[in-house]
Amino acid sequence: MKKFFDRFSSKVTNATGSSSAFILALLIIIVWGITGPLFNFSDTWQLVINTGTTVITFLMVFLIQQSQNKDTKAVHLKLNELIACNSKASNRLVSIEDLTAAEIEVLKNYYIRLSKLSENDIHRSHSIDEANENSKTKKHQQKKPG
16 A cells, blocks of 8 residues: 555656646636636635635645655665765764754754864864864964974
8 A cells, every 4th residue: 555655646746746737727727717707706616616726735735745755765865875885974974864853953063063173174074073183283283383
């Protein structure tokens, strides 16, 4: 059932995101608007479009969210692979999407600190430890008379 829903949601999301789907929706609205005078702009006439759009919107939220979740997981896995295969990248970032918002904020502050420590050397260092070491070396070199 899960595989079916995955395939179904992907197909529906792709189809509804197409220009054809937009044109169809626009035509439905135009036909609905044109038929207004035929139905004297009655409550039932208005209810038809309101109910139709509400039901479609409600269902589409779940389909789009399913596709978005699948795509997000795929992107996370690709990024994890890039981090894991790069010897200069910090493995601390693998699967950070599983952390809480507070833990992610700690990591954000970590990288802000890293950026400040490494100043112009940001591309050469990849960890707080290395940035600390670089920063100490720079300070030590600046103190030397020369």
